[in-house]
Amino acid sequence: MSQLATENGTFREERSAEIVNARHEGCADPRLAQIISALVFHLHAFVKEVHLTQPEWQAGIDFLTTAGQMCSGERQEFILLSDVLGLSMLVDAINHRRPDVATENTVLGPFHVDGAPQRQMGETICLDGKGESCRFEGRILDLAGAPIEGARIDVWSDNAEGFYDVQQPDVQPKWNNRGVFVTDSTGAYSFLGIKPVSYPIPDDGPVGRLLAALGRHPYRPAHMHYLITAPGYEPLVTHTFVGDDQYLGSDAVFGVKASLIAPFERMPSGPVIWHSSFDFVLNPLT
Template identity: 70%
Template sequence: MSYFTEEASAETVNARIGAEANPRLAQVMAALVRHLHTFTKEVELTQDEWDHAIAFLTQTGQICTDERQEFILLSDILGLSMLVDAINNRRPEGATENTVLGPFHVAGAPERAMGETISLDGKGESCLYEGRVLDLEGQPVAGARIDVWSDNAEGYYDVQQPEIQPRWNNRGIFTTGADGRYAFRGIKPVSYPIPDDGPVGKLLGQLGRHPFRPAHMHYRVSAPGFRPIITHTFVGEDPYLTSDTVFGVKESLVAPFERVEAETLWRSPFDFVMVPEG
């Protein structure tokens, strides 16, 4: 053990981690201390800046409720949520890529018949979503459950407007048959801002960044014997594709949205490719 010095600050702190500490916890905390101290030395953090950081974290915690998690929002806008997701969902080439779950998934959405609509408020531009669920060999996956959800035409999820939107608006679960095909009707989603009335939104403004997410449809695909997929498909011409405030866009997830003039609706085909467990 040694006394604290600027030069050996991280080493001094880490030397005091006890031998009885959980090995994984010790590994994670030692790395955190090393990087945190290196960062502090690199930018020569001032006392005033440290005070502001503590105040920011305090305000972030104070705004959190059962319905709002500002720390996850902070993780999102720093790209940390997407990095954790990427590390934990590495897949072989050809498999559908993951992206963040987002805060608006709700368990227990209604099971719907294949081809049924999920749009209950009658607003927005109708869109037919269809495609297949396949394995890595291109064979159909039967019994795949496809849990879908999106915002409405005004950029809000039903849980954000419980007194305005019908319950389960733009939500549903569909199960594939032997051919692995799925189809349902929803709306062409619209881009929307993340909640930016708190400390994270203020930080975005100070960084010269906007709070918008590009238009997307959410999917959670699961099937026996396969690793689940949590992902979005994104509207190809959306202006925020390359500046998604939570970094959720991957090139392979940009889906076609084709205008079907005869029926005055859109069509968005997309195939999901699943990876076997293990």
């Protein structure tokens, strides 16, 4: 063991992180040792930088305790905290670096549901008849611009009031604004939905109170979710965002990327009010 680990086990403020990390020298997992050592180093540096007071430390403990108490099978307050601090998007960005031509990832969000029904191209996913109708279409392409056949496109969005079907199981039809589509040899996709609307993330817990204390709103800009998979390609988890939404520059979870802002054009006539065209480019598996 190092001198720091054996010098009577005493603690000194000026070398606090080094003294704590010296206790981890026997860790058999190198990656765990790396992560915990870096965490201790930066955590101690943070406390020293802000001169954290005892009441502030206790407030932090109380915040984390309350966040844990709100977690359940339907709600994960710690992921929500990660989202609003930009950590979820940073982890996603680091783990999904792609060539510039490939479509960028963004967060999956808490409302994806496995098992949505597969529909025929051009069919509607809106089952409650509410909202402003919109035709979504485009192509699924490889890096060279060639169409990808057999790409599975899982889509979902909120309803006209800003709620997903799983949030209102007794109000909305099951699978409302959800569907799966599979491309043919042209790589084209097309379906009818509604123009999404912006909505707030759950803000009735400690994360919502933190946002309010920071002077931040809880809203996400309007978006359509896509989960696109195809044999031989990396899965793509992404959104397309409504280009004129007021929250594009202040998304509560930092999910907006400029390349994902899509055109939503009002149709001059006919039963469909809006049209949004967007091509997705998949990155091959390495």
